[in-house]
Structure formats: structure tokens, C-alpha cells
Amino acid sequence: MRRVAARTGRRKVFGDMYGTADQNILGRTDLFRGLSPESLRELRRSAVRRRLAPYDPVFHQGDPAETFYIVAEGRLRVTQTTADGQQVIIRYIGPTEVAGLAVLAGDELHPSTATAVADSEVIGISRAIIREVMARHPEVAMNAVSVIAARYREMQQRLRELSTQNVERRIAHTVLRLAQEAGRRTARGIEIAFPLSRQDLAEMTGTTLHTVSRVLSAWESRGLVDSGRRRVVVRRPHELALLADAAG
Amino acid sequence: MRRVAARTGRRKVFGDMYGTADQNILGRTDLFRGLSPESLRELRRSAVRRRLAPYDPVFHQGDPAETFYIVAEGRLRVTQTTADGQQVIIRYIGPTEVAGLAVLAGDELHPSTATAVADSEVIGISRAIIREVMARHPEVAMNAVSVIAARYREMQQRLRELSTQNVERRIAHTVLRLAQEAGRRTARGIEIAFPLSRQDLAEMTGTTLHTVSRVLSAWESRGLVDSGRRRVVVRRPHELALLADAAG
DNA sequence: ACTGTGCTTTGATCCTCCTCAAAGATTTGC
DNA sequence: GCAAATCTTTGAGGAGGATCAAAGCACAGT
Numbered sequence: 143m144r145r146v147a148a149r150t151g152r153r154k155v156f157g158d159m160y161g162t163a164d165q166n167i168l169g170r171t172d173l174f175r176g177l178s179p180e181s182l183r184e185l186r187r188s189a190v191r192r193r194l195a196p197y198d199p200v201f202h203q204g205d206p207a208e209t210f211y212i213v214a215e216g217r218l219r220v221t222q223t224t225a226d227g228q229q230v231i232i233r234y235i236g237p238t239e240v241a242g243l244a245v246l247a248g249d250e251l252h253p254s255t256a257t258a259v260a261d262s263e264v265i266g267i268s269r270a271i272i273r274e275v276m277a278r279h280p281e282v283a284m285n286a287v288s289v290i291a292a293r294y295r296e297m298q299q300r301l302r303e304l305s306t307q308n309v310e311r312r313i314a315h316t317v318l319r320l321a322q323e324a325g326r327r328t329a330r331g332i333e334i335a336f337p338l339s340r341q342d343l344a345e346m347t348g349t350t351l352h353t354v355s356r357v358l359s360a361w362e363s364r365g366l367v368d369s370g371r372r373r374v375v376v377r378r379p380h381e382l383a384l385l386a387d388a389a390g
Numbered sequence: 391m392r393r394v395a396a397r398t399g400r401r402k403v404f405g406d407m408y409g410t411a412d413q414n415i416l417g418r419t420d421l422f423r424g425l426s427p428e429s430l431r432e433l434r435r436s437a438v439r440r441r442l443a444p445y446d447p448v449f450h451q452g453d454p455a456e457t458f459y460i461v462a463e464g465r466l467r468v469t470q471t472t473a474d475g476q477q478v479i480i481r482y483i484g485p486t487e488v489a490g491l492a493v494l495a496g497d498e499l500h501p502s503t504a505t506a507v508a509d510s511e512v513i514g515i516s517r518a519i520i521r522e523v524m525a526r527h528p529e530v531a532m533n534a535v536s537v538i539a540a541r542y543r544e545m546q547q548r549l550r551e552l553s554t555q556n557v558e559r560r561i562a563h564t565v566l567r568l569a570q571e572a573g574r575r576t577a578r579g580i581e582i583a584f585p586l587s588r589q590d591l592a593e594m595t596g597t598t599l600h601t602v603s604r605v606l607s608a609w610e611s612r613g614l615v616d617s618g619r620r621r622v623v624v625r626r627p628h629e630l631a632l633l634a635d636a637a638g
Numbered sequence: 639a640c641t642g643t644g645c646t647t648t649g650a651t652c653c654t655c656c657t658c659a660a661a662g663a664t665t666t667g668c
Numbered sequence: 669g670c671a672a673a674t675c676t677t678t679g680a681g682g683a684g685g686a687t688c689a690a691a692g693c694a695c696a697g698t
Contacts, residue, residue: 246539273532276535277529283524283532284496287534288497291494291495292495294541294542297546298501298502304552309684348553351645352686355648356647359646371693588676599675600657601654601656604678607678619665619674
């Protein structure tokens with residue numbers, strides 16, 4: 143069926159796409175919302191900051207789930223690989239978001255792999271610490287419930303799309319979502335602000351890079367998007383949204 | 391709507407000691423694991439028991455998320471309907487499991503519909519109560535994290551299957567999972583112990599009832615399953631598992 | 639400026655699986 | 669017990685998208 147070639151990791155610098163606003167990022171996360179400044183400070187002391195270049199791994203599928211991460215800057219890609227080597231992109235993760243939910247749940251292993259796709263900074267917090275914080279601050283545990291529930295809902299939506307929509311609509315929805323969460327306004331339209339290849343879009347929508355390429359080419363000739371090597375700019379979000387919601 | 395005759399042999403009698411039975415089932419859930427007997431008793435007093443016949447709705451997509459449910463007996467089907475009326479089955483929910491996770495997360499609305507598919511008994515707990523219990527008992531909030539995380543993982547798995555596997559493998563995996571979680575050992579094999587139509591399987595695997603019918607017919611002629619009107623019996627689980635894990 | 643590597647495009651062909659259609663089987667309601 | 673409703677089966681045909689193949693293009697490093 144859909145055969146996906148293995149990626150060969152190769153490091154590249156994608157430039158500095160992000161501002162360097164680095165305040166107390168922890169306090170701005172959904173997970174730690176409402177936590178007292180003292181507790182946040184304490185948390186910060188036990189947290190470890192890591193800098194990542196594109197292609198740097200954060201954790202691997204199957205690793206012991208010892209540490210989870212808050213993204214302070216940049217973007218991570220979360221993937222799962224099947225037994226026969228096919229890859230699926232679960233999600234991209236941006237500033238203030240959590241990577242490594244399994245750690246919050248106290249699971250043994252990371253079910254997925256997280257990799258930087260841009261120069262990034264993440265803040266690592268150990269399982270022991272977060273479990274203790276949740277036990278001492280129920281509001282954090284309740285925040286965690288909300289965070290994971292939101293992911294669960296997202297996943298339901300994607301499942302629904304994959305079950306009921308044709309490839310073009312799925313790609314449209316996916317591109318619009320990425321533009322929403324990682325879009326940067328430019329003269330030409332909304333640019334997805336991290337490198338995104340045809341292969342990546344294929345792994346998010348359950349299709350092949352060839353089909354993604356054909357669809358983007360068609361859109362390009364209609365003036366809906368402007369895309370190139372690992373780059374997608376949405377020129378007419380509204381028209382693309384119409385296409386995403388059309389029957390089929 | 392049409393009703394289905396009650397199944398014999400699987401029913402537990404609650405009768406006038408059902409208060410105690412409730413408490414037992416609550417204590418056996420992953421959500422309330424570790425909660426003290428007094429707290430469980432308190433919880434049970436504020437809980438409401440509902441009996442359901444097949445096709446009875448528990449809550450609807452879009453309803454305010456006021457109450458969630460623990461299934462004491464029977465089985466619920468959780469579905470989502472798209473704008474254009476297509477339905478997807480998110481999950482089946484059996485004894486000790488939770489329906490209505492949105493309530494735990496404090497969301498405004500139920501994102502999905504839950505319906506009984508067999509004679510069932512559920513225990514309803516209000517948002518106010520559970521939120522208060524989680525706030526007072528962090529271990530319950532942490533249990534909730536684990537419960538939702540487990541659902542999230544399930545969803546990732548289905549997404550992966552839908553993205554990478556052909557129809558036959560997806561149906562095989564789905565049937566095996568259902569046999570696992572709702573299987574009843576019989577002389578002929580493992581029977582999925584609730585009514586399950588071709589249409590249902592199609593809505594779980596992102597295909598059509600026609601294709602499901604053809605696949606089951608093929609399996610039947612190979613002796614892998616034995617199926618009929620809303621009934622599926624797995625005769626050779628091992629061979630079906632091989633098929634589910636084969637390439638393609 | 640040149641070269642190698644990876645990314646993208648496009649054509650041609652094939653095949654799963656969907657759609658349309660209709661009949662058969664099982665259950666329920668009256 | 670009969671009719672109506674619901675569920676299942678099967679065939680024929682077609683479409684969407686995968687696969688195979690090859691060339692074109694952009695970028696990083698030298």
C-alpha cells in the first residue's frame with residue numbers, strides 16, 4: 143500500500159524564524175496555569191533547558207518516559223513509526239506546548255519520537271518532579287487532564303477526516319490548521335513558519351508525497367497557495383477553507 | 391426504535407443491594423482506583439444510576455457536558471457525526487469504563503454521542519462533583535490523566551492504522567480488538583458479545599458496509615470467522631492476527 | 639562556480655476500494 | 669402468519685489515488 147521511504151537525517155539550519163521573547167514560559171503554559179509564582183520558581187530550578195537544532199531528537203519511541211518537555215521556542219515534530227518502517231506524523235508542537243505526555247500519565251515508555259524541525263529551546267522536567275507537583279497541586283493535575291483531553295479531541299477530528307474525506311480535503315484541512323498554529327503573516331499570504339515538505343504533509347494526511355505534490359501544484363495554478371521546497375504559503379485562506387469544507 | 395431482546399447469562403443482579411454494587415464498580419474503575427471507601431461511599435450517594443435499553447441515548451454530541459458516566463454493565467457506542475451527516479464510531483465502552491471524558495476536562499460540550507448497544511446500566515456523576523473530587527483528591531485527577539492518556543494512545547494507534555494499512559488489515563485489527571475487550575468464549579470461538587453490524591465495522595475502519603461484507607465473507611469461507619446478522623465470532627484468532635500483521 | 643544530495647514535479651499504469659444496483663436473509667411489528 | 673423494515677450479499681463498473689519511473693530543481697558545502 144502506501145510505502146514511505148525512510149528519511150535520512152541530515153542537519154540543516156533553517157534560520158532564525160522566531161523572536162527571542164523568553165519570559166517565564168512555564169507560567170504561560172496551559173499545564174502550569176494558575177500555579178503560584180513560588181511554585182513556578184521552584185519548578186524552574188529543577189527544570190533543564192535544552193537547545194536544539196533542526197533534526198535533533200528530543201526523545202525516541204520506546205525510550206523510558208523519564209522527562210517531558212515544554213517548548214520555549216521553535217517547533218518539534220512528533221512521529222510514530224510502525225513495525226514495517228512506515229512513519230506517521232502525530233503532531234507538531236510549538237511554544238508553550240507539551241511534548242511527552244506519556245510522562246504526565248506515568249507511562250513507562252514514550253510511544254512516539256519527538257524531533258526538532260527548527261532551532262528550538264525546550265525545558266525538560268522529570269517524571270518524579272511533575273508527578274510530585276501534580277500530587278501536591280491538584281490544579282496542575284486537572285490542567286493536565288484538560289491538555290490531554292484537547293489532544294484527544296484533535297485526534298478524534300483527524301480520525302474523522304481520515305475516515306470520511308478525500309485526499310484533497312484532508313490536505314486542505316491540514317494546511318489550514320498548520321497555518322493557524324504556526325502561520326506568519328507575510329505580503330504574499332500566511333506562511334507556515336517551519337520547513338514542511340511534501341513528504342511531511344503526506345505523513346500527516348495518510349497519502350503519498352506524489353499525491354501531495356499534485357494537489358499543491360493544482361492549488362498553486364489556481365492561486366490558492368504559493369509553495370516551494372519545504373515551504374508553504376497560503377495565499378487565499380478563505381478559498382482554501384471553502385475547498386476544505388466542500389463535499390467529497 | 392427497535393429494541394433488542396435482553397441477553398441472558400451475562401447479567402448481574404443488583405436488586406436492592408445495588409448501592410453496594412455501585413460502590414464496588416466505582417472502586418474497580420481506573421478513575422477511582424485508590425480512593426478510600428468513605429470517599430467512594432460519598433461519591434456513590436451523589437451518583438445517579440440509569441438503566442438503558444439498546445438504542446437509548448446517554449448524551450448527544452453538542453449537549454452541555456454536565457454529567458459523565460461509568461458503565462456498570464452492558465455496552466455503549468460513542469460516535470461523532472460530521473457536518474454532512476457521516477458517522478464515525480470513536481469507540482465502544484464497557485463495564486468499569488468512562489463515557490463523557492469531556493466532563494472530566496471541564497469542557498463545555500460533549501464532542502460525541504453515546505448510545506447503548508445492549509441492555510446497560512450506567513452510573514452518572516455530575517461535573518461539579520467530579521471536579522470537586524479531583525481537586526480534593528489529586529490521585530483521582532492523576533488517574534484521570536492516565537485514563538485519558540490511554541484513550542489518546544488508542545487513538546494514535548487507529549490513526550496509524552488508517553494511514554498505513556489496507557482495508558482488510560484494518561478490519562482484522564478492529565475485530566481482534568473488539569474480541570479482546572468484549573469477547574465471550576463459546577464452543578465456536580470468541581464471540582463479540584454485543585450486536586455489531588457491517589455498517590458498524592465500516593464506521594470503525596473508514597470503509598463501507600459493502601467492503602466489510604465482502605471481507606467477512608472471504609474470511610468466513612476460509613474458516614477464520616463465523617458471522618451473521620449483527621454478529622461476529624472469531625474462530626481462529628491466531629490466523630486472523632497473522633493476517634492483521636501481514637504486509638499491506 | 640561546481641557538485642552532490644535531497645526535494646519536487648509530472649507522466650503512465652495499475653489496482654483497491656467505492657458507488658450503484660438489486661436480490662436475498664433475518665427480524666420485528668401488527 | 670404476513671408484511672414491513674432492516675441487514676447482508678454479490679455483481680458490474682468506475683474513480684481516486686498508489687506505484688513505478690524519470691527528470692528537473694534548489695540548496696549546502698567545497
